[in-house]
Amino acid sequence: MSTLCGYGELARCRTSWTQNNPGRRFLGCPNFMDPTRNCNYFRWVDGPLPNRWYQATMFQQDANLVNAEAQIA
Template sequence: MANLCGCGEIAKCRTSWTQFNPGRRFLGCPSFMDPTRNCNYFRWVDAPLPNRWYQGTMYQLHINLVNAQDEVVQANNQNSQTTFYNRVLIVLIVGMFLVRFI
């Protein structure tokens, strides 16, 4: 059976990545980003994490993952720029040779 929030809509299942509840799933109002429609419905799906060490480890793993994903995006952007500049350089070199031999 679907969980309905106070708005009468089906509550959305999300994952918390706060420092004290990393990886915990919860149900919440689907309109939580809209303060005029948010009914503040909230209910944990998972049990609390066992201890502070576990919380800290889960949170740190999440932070490491986010940082690694950011580094991959930056590397891909840098690679795209390098590829573009390499192509421009090749076109210029080929153009120089064509001008010289024509």
């Protein structure tokens, strides 16, 4: 089953890498980068993370990966 945003377009699944929700997947309007076409549709796909330690660990793992990739480039 597909989920449509407020504009009737297929909502896209993305992954959050914010400090409070690292690694959580969500559905969002495909036009989120265009303020004139963004309907602000948003829905979490995953449940909340189990605890603050898990959040901090996931966030740090992503930061380490981003830093390692930046050093290679």
